[in-house]
Amino acid sequence: MIQTVxxxxxxxxxxxxVTITQLSAALGLSKSTVSRALNGYPDISESTRLxxxxxxxxxxxRPLSHAQAIRTGRVRALGLVVQIDDHDSQRPFLADFLAxxxxxxxxEGWTLTVATADSEARTVRTMAQLVEDRKADGFILPRTLSDxxxxxxxxxxxxxxxxxxxxxxxxxxAWFDILGExxxxxxxxxxxxxxxxxxxxxxxxxxxxYSRLRLAGYRAGLAAAGLIEDPVLIRSEAxxxxxxxxETRALLALDAPPTAVVFAVDHAALGLYRVxxxxxxxxxxxxxxxxxxxxxxxxxxxxxxxxxxxxxxxAGQRLAEMLIARIRGTSPEELRETxxxxxxxxxxxxPPRLDSGALAQRLARETT
Amino acid sequence: MIQTVxxxxxxxxxxxxVTITQLSAALGLSKSTVSRALNGYPDISESTRLxxxxxxxxxxxRPLSHAQAIRTGRVRALGLVVQIDDHDSQRPFLADFLAxxxxxxxxEGWTLTVATADSEARTVRTMAQLVEDRKADGFILPRTLSDxxxxxxxxxxxxxxxxxxxxxxxxxxAWFDILGExxxxxxxxxxxxxxxxxxxxxxxxxxxxYSRLRLAGYRAGLAAAGLIEDPVLIRSEAxxxxxxxxETRALLALDAPPTAVVFAVDHAALGLYRVxxxxxxxxxxxxxxxxxxxxxxxxxxxxxxxxxxxxxxxAGQRLAEMLIARIRGTSPEELRETxxxxxxxxxxxxPPRLDSGALAQRLARETT
DNA sequence: CCAATTGCCGAAACCGGTTTCGGAACCGAG
DNA sequence: CTCGGTTCCGAAACCGGTTTCGGCAATTGG
Numbered sequence: 001m002i003q004t005v006x007x008x009x010x011x012x013x014x015x016x017x018v019t020i021t022q023l024s025a026a027l028g029l030s031k032s033t034v035s036r037a038l039n040g041y042p043d044i045s046e047s048t049r050l051x052x053x054x055x056x057x058x059x060x061x062r063p064l065s066h067a068q069a070i071r072t073g074r075v076r077a078l079g080l081v082v083q084i085d086d087h088d089s090q091r092p093f094l095a096d097f098l099a100x101x102x103x104x105x106x107x108e109g110w111t112l113t114v115a116t117a118d119s120e121a122r123t124v125r126t127m128a129q130l131v132e133d134r135k136a137d138g139f140i141l142p143r144t145l146s147d148x149x150x151x152x153x154x155x156x157x158x159x160x161x162x163x164x165x166x167x168x169x170x171x172x173x174a175w176f177d178i179l180g181e182x183x184x185x186x187x188x189x190x191x192x193x194x195x196x197x198x199x200x201x202x203x204x205x206x207x208x209x210y211s212r213l214r215l216a217g218y219r220a221g222l223a224a225a226g227l228i229e230d231p232v233l234i235r236s237e238a239x240x241x242x243x244x245x246x247e248t249r250a251l252l253a254l255d256a257p258p259t260a261v262v263f264a265v266d267h268a269a270l271g272l273y274r275v276x277x278x279x280x281x282x283x284x285x286x287x288x289x290x291x292x293x294x295x296x297x298x299x300x301x302x303x304x305x306x307x308x309x310x311x312x313x314x315a316g317q318r319l320a321e322m323l324i325a326r327i328r329g330t331s332p333e334e335l336r337e338t339x340x341x342x343x344x345x346x347x348x349x350x351p352p353r354l355d356s357g358a359l360a361q362r363l364a365r366e367t368t
Numbered sequence: 369m370i371q372t373v374x375x376x377x378x379x380x381x382x383x384x385x386v387t388i389t390q391l392s393a394a395l396g397l398s399k400s401t402v403s404r405a406l407n408g409y410p411d412i413s414e415s416t417r418l419x420x421x422x423x424x425x426x427x428x429x430r431p432l433s434h435a436q437a438i439r440t441g442r443v444r445a446l447g448l449v450v451q452i453d454d455h456d457s458q459r460p461f462l463a464d465f466l467a468x469x470x471x472x473x474x475x476e477g478w479t480l481t482v483a484t485a486d487s488e489a490r491t492v493r494t495m496a497q498l499v500e501d502r503k504a505d506g507f508i509l510p511r512t513l514s515d516x517x518x519x520x521x522x523x524x525x526x527x528x529x530x531x532x533x534x535x536x537x538x539x540x541x542a543w544f545d546i547l548g549e550x551x552x553x554x555x556x557x558x559x560x561x562x563x564x565x566x567x568x569x570x571x572x573x574x575x576x577x578y579s580r581l582r583l584a585g586y587r588a589g590l591a592a593a594g595l596i597e598d599p600v601l602i603r604s605e606a607x608x609x610x611x612x613x614x615e616t617r618a619l620l621a622l623d624a625p626p627t628a629v630v631f632a633v634d635h636a637a638l639g640l641y642r643v644x645x646x647x648x649x650x651x652x653x654x655x656x657x658x659x660x661x662x663x664x665x666x667x668x669x670x671x672x673x674x675x676x677x678x679x680x681x682x683a684g685q686r687l688a689e690m691l692i693a694r695i696r697g698t699s700p701e702e703l704r705e706t707x708x709x710x711x712x713x714x715x716x717x718x719p720p721r722l723d724s725g726a727l728a729q730r731l732a733r734e735t736t
Numbered sequence: 737c738c739a740a741t742t743g744c745c746g747a748a749a750c751c752g753g754t755t756t757c758g759g760a761a762c763c764g765a766g
Numbered sequence: 767c768t769c770g771g772t773t774c775c776g777a778a779a780c781c782g783g784t785t786t787c788g789g790c791a792a793t794t795g796g
Binding site: 398399413439 | 773774775776777778780781782783
């Protein structure tokens with residue numbers, strides 16, 4: 001007897017779940033046949049395979065992932081360990097990132113296991129724990145570091161993973177990344193076309209792999225614009241607003257200050273706004289800025305921050321899809337993708353009202 | 369033969385996990401005895417129970433949760449469905465919230481399954497799915513609504529849950545909540561002591577249960593301060609910065625504008641800053657403001673926003689502990705806790721430099 | 737036409753646990 | 767000394783799947 005499924009769609013028939021035993025009985029087949037039919041074994045005829053699939057469909061059979069896991073060792077769950085000690089831009093994107101992962105995962109009937117850790121060591125330990133307890137079949141690694149302990153662990157234990165971000169040592173690594181270097185290059189070129197000649201660069205954290213790339217992009221932009229690199233215009237380690245303010249002050253204290261600044265991180269770029277407010281400079285006229293990330297706060301600044309937006313949600317989605325493919329056996333070399341950041345020109349970059357010399361004079365007046 | 373665990377602590381011995389069969393063999397007991405010993409069955413002598421526990425400890429035995437789940441139906445996982453259609457203050461707290469849940473869960477050997485949904489209907493559907501697939505044994509419900517469809521579903525299916533926030537119909541509900549009403553009351557009293565007589569209130573979204581409570585707290589504050597309520601000073605539906613700006617403008621357009629505003633939501637309160645910047649008003653002097661949430665952005669405002677801070681991480685931690693207790697059988701009535709918000713006085717509330725009349729005149733000058 | 741494959745499926749073992757059931761050993765009481 | 771009741775443990779069934787193995791029927795090759 002097949003229990004009819006009433007109430008909400010595929011919700012719950014009273015004493016609900018249909019098991020493989022029930023399904024096989026209803027079909028007049030053995031459960032081994034049903035199992036192999038559903039899992040694509042070659043020794044099942046096409047006709048019965050179809051019959052089984054249809055029967056499973058109509059009876060609403062869905063195998064319990066933990067019941068299969070006991071034999072297969074796989075639970076159909078993606079793992080994500082969020083490291084929360086770094087006060088960088090991860091937070092505002094977290095919800096979108098999760099959303100992207102979640103839709104891709106649930107589209108395939110997978111789920112997402114999340115844990116947090118407050119240090120790199122603990123992150124690795126947590127991941128090891130999750131793997132050992134079979135709580136996740138693979139991991140999405142956000143914020144790839146240049147030398148990443150997580151990669152070492154997962155490689156050693158042969159656990160599938162995909163990185164959000166590229167790495168210097170790509171062996172066995174799958175990744176999805178945004179082309180931050182192209183964004184930085186385009187930012188410099190854009191500012192150059194607006195008439196800027198002294199364009200500074202404020203990078204993010206050096207331990208992150210992206211900072212290496214973005215610096216290269218900045219340099220490529222200078223080259224494309226025919227500008228020569230001035231080391232004093234390159235700063236780094238600016239992740240938070242305070243950091244960005246600090247670096248901005250340092251840049252404006254130069255004998256020949258920049259008239260435009262390219263930031264690798266939006267939150268740091270917002271520090272420039274504060275310094276400008278203090279010094280009576282108008283962003284986008286006295287000092288131009290272009291940044292990267294596309295955080296919502298940037299849109300609320302005055303003038304709104306021109307920034308290269310990253311579609312974090314889409315990234316999460318793609319990463320989840322790629323990780324599932326990876327777990328199912330696709331080789332890491334086939335799973336490497338990049339996407340461009342999209343420039344949102346909002347008014348924080350304009351033609352220089354003052355050149356570097358005039359700006360320096362104005363700043364000198366201000367500070368005395 | 370017991371395999372020795374080398375490398376990193378409880379990591380992985382090659383061909384690792386010790387099973388209950390191995391453990392029972394090593395102890396010279398049957399696996400049923402071992403199982404019952406570890407699960408606290410009464411028909412196991414205290415001495416063997418101890419022996420088993422010690423053996424499990426030294427051999428590093430940890431039962432696979434999905435192997436137990438196949439019989440018990442429980443996977444030792446907490447569920448959290450994050451709804452991302454509402455653009456309210458949920459985001460900045462998400463990481464902290466997850467961190468709190470994560471530590472409490474992993475302390476008990478539980479994990480966290482996260483999903484997202486972009487509408488209430490989909491949230492409910494997602495939760496039903498997770499329950500049916502046994503991906504979570506219970507749920508943490510963030511952002512309790514006055515009339516919450518999630519509660520209805522879970523109650524109907526007899527699935528354990530705890531709410532972050534109270535509810536009007538408490539039957540069968542467990543919760544943890546911050547006393548936002550006390551915060552609002554204290555805010556009004558504080559402003560009154562500073563010399564304010566016209567104190568406005570800008571509430572959050574009416575569908576959330578907390579808004580009812582915070583309004584009541586505002587009123588209690590007026591009563592405690594000996595002020596009479598003026599309906600024109602009460603606004604609502606302000607969650608985002610734009611909303612807060614809109615409501616601030618409406619308040620300042622009154623014939624007798626408030627000299628201080630209490631906000632139920634920090635991000636909305638930041639809208640007041642923007643309006644003041646536009647109008648040339650100095651926050652904390654020409655117009656005072658106290659808010660609620662304690663978002664990081666508030667500390668970066670000028671002057672920093674005085675706000676009642678919510679320890680979201682602690683809340684997540686406690687909620688996870690309570691949910692585990694709930695799943696283990698504690699009655700919901702025993703699982704109801706509240707905690708106060710902590711006032712961070714940062715300078716956005718001061719003695720009024722102008723009274724309501726003078727402020728109105730100044731605003732009139734400004735707008736002409 | 738017979739032997740050897742091949743295609744297709746069922747029976748049964750298995751995965752790592754939990755839970756039911758029955759029985760041996762021990763106990764105090766009659 | 768026997769008997770009924772505890773105390774405590776092992777054997778075996780079970781949970782819902784997967785996978786191995788073997789066998790029957792149909793097909794192919796010689």
